[in-house]
Amino acid sequence: MPEKTMIHSAWQTALTQLDSVSKLMMLPEDIHQILRSFDRILTVSVPVRMDDGFLRVFTGFRVQHNASRGPYKGGVRYHSELTLDDLKALAMEMTWKCSLAGVPFGGAKGGIVCNPKTFSKNELERLTRRYTYAIMPIIGIEKDIPAPDVNTNEQIMAWIMDMYSVKNGYCTPGIVTGKPVNVGGSLGRTDATGLGIVFTITNAMKQKKMNLKGIKVVIQGYGNVGSAVGKFLSEMGCKTIAVSSSRGGIYNPKGLSHDALIKYYTKNGSFEHFPHAESVTNASLLELPCDVLVPAAMENQITKENADKIKAKIIVEGANGPTTIEADQILSGRKIPVIPDILANAGGVIVSYFEWVQDAQCYFWCENEVNARLKNLMNRSYEEVYALSREKKLNMRTAAMMIAVKKVADAISVRGIYP
Ligand code: GLU
Numbered sequence: 001m002p003e004k005t006m007i008h009s010a011w012q013t014a015l016t017q018l019d020s021v022s023k024l025m026m027l028p029e030d031i032h033q034i035l036r037s038f039d040r041i042l043t044v045s046v047p048v049r050m051d052d053g054f055l056r057v058f059t060g061f062r063v064q065h066n067a068s069r070g071p072y073k074g075g076v077r078y079h080s081e082l083t084l085d086d087l088k089a090l091a092m093e094m095t096w097k098c099s100l101a102g103v104p105f106g107g108a109k110g111g112i113v114c115n116p117k118t119f120s121k122n123e124l125e126r127l128t129r130r131y132t133y134a135i136m137p138i139i140g141i142e143k144d145i146p147a148p149d150v151n152t153n154e155q156i157m158a159w160i161m162d163m164y165s166v167k168n169g170y171c172t173p174g175i176v177t178g179k180p181v182n183v184g185g186s187l188g189r190t191d192a193t194g195l196g197i198v199f200t201i202t203n204a205m206k207q208k209k210m211n212l213k214g215i216k217v218v219i220q221g222y223g224n225v226g227s228a229v230g231k232f233l234s235e236m237g238c239k240t241i242a243v244s245s246s247r248g249g250i251y252n253p254k255g256l257s258h259d260a261l262i263k264y265y266t267k268n269g270s271f272e273h274f275p276h277a278e279s280v281t282n283a284s285l286l287e288l289p290c291d292v293l294v295p296a297a298m299e300n301q302i303t304k305e306n307a308d309k310i311k312a313k314i315i316v317e318g319a320n321g322p323t324t325i326e327a328d329q330i331l332s333g334r335k336i337p338v339i340p341d342i343l344a345n346a347g348g349v350i351v352s353y354f355e356w357v358q359d360a361q362c363y364f365w366c367e368n369e370v371n372a373r374l375k376n377l378m379n380r381s382y383e384e385v386y387a388l389s390r391e392k393k394l395n396m397r398t399a400a401m402m403i404a405v406k407k408v409a410d411a412i413s414v415r416g417i418y419p
Pocket of ligand 1: 073075076097145147149150177178345349350352
C-alpha cells in the first residue's frame, strides 16, 4: 500500500474529530470522556509453526470501543505496519459507522502484525486459527463479531468460524460475517462495500446535479472494495480513468476496462506495464483531473501536502480514514465535498448485519433483497447527513459524526452507568 504520511496518526485524527464534534454538540463532558476511552483492549501472542519448521511469534489485537448500542462489530486486518493506535482509530470509527447506518452494533477492530503475502495457505490457516483461539474469551455471537478487512477474506472468516465452532461444540455461523455463502454467508456481502459506495456516488451526483453517465472516476486501490466500485460504475456507463494497487497505478484519460484490469492483475499481480496506459504513482494518481476520486486503499493518503493539488470535483472515501484533518480543512476551503468513510463505506457492515440476522434466523435472502435493503439504508443515511449539513451549514463529515455520536451518547444516557 502507499506509504503512510504520519502527520497525525489515525488515532490522533479520530480523537480530534470526536473532540471537535463533541464541542459543537455541547455533549456532556462525562459522556465525552466515555466515548474517548475503550471498553477493552486485548493483546495476544500468536505462535505459528512455519512450513520450514521454525516457530514465529506474531502479535495480535482485538480492540473493543463501545457496545452501548449492541455487540461489538468490526474487521480483522493482517498488515506488517499495523499498530495498536491504528486499531483504536478503526474501532472507534466502527462505533460511528454502525450508529450512523442504524445497525445495532458497537465498534471493534482487530488484527495481526504480519505480512500475509509472504505466507503459504497452510501458514495463514494456522495463524488465523491460533489468533481466533487467543481472542476467543472476548468474541461471541452476541459479544463481538469479526469480519474481513485489509488482507483478510472469506476463507479466513471460514477458518475463524470453524475454529470457534470446534471449541464451542456446535456449528456457530453467526460468530463472523463475510464468510462463504455455503457456510452461512450472505449473498451480496463480497461486493457490499463497493455497491454502497456506488449508491453514495449516485446520491452525491444527484445533489451536484451532475449526470452519472460518462463521469470520470479515479480509484486508489483496486482490491475488494475499489474493484467492486469499478465494476458497478462501468456497468452504469461511467469511466474509470486511473486505478492502482500497492505497487503503483495506471492512467488512461479515455478509460480503462474493468474486465481487462482484473484479468491483467490476476495474471501479473500488479498493473505495471498494463497496455495503453501511463504509469502513475499512488500519490500522483490522487492529483489527476476527474469528477470523482475514490481513495480505497489505506489511511492518511490525502494530506496537507497534496490537498491543494486535488482536481477531483468530489471525494468519496472508500477506505477508512484516508483524509487527514488538515487536508479536510483545505478541501472544505476549496469547496470540494468529501463524503466521509463512516457514510460512504458502510455497505460492508450493513450487509454484515444482514448476514448476522440471516444466520440467527437460519433463513436466507436472495441477492436482490440484500441489495435492495442495502440501498434503502445507504440512501436513508445519505439523506439524513445531507439534510443536517444543509441545515447547520456543516461539511458532510461533521454532520455524519454529529448524527452518529448523538445516537451512541443517547444510548449511554438512557442505559445509565453501573453501579
Ligand atoms: N471491515 C469493514 C469495515 O471497516 C467491515 C466490518 C464488518 O463488516 O464488521 O467497515
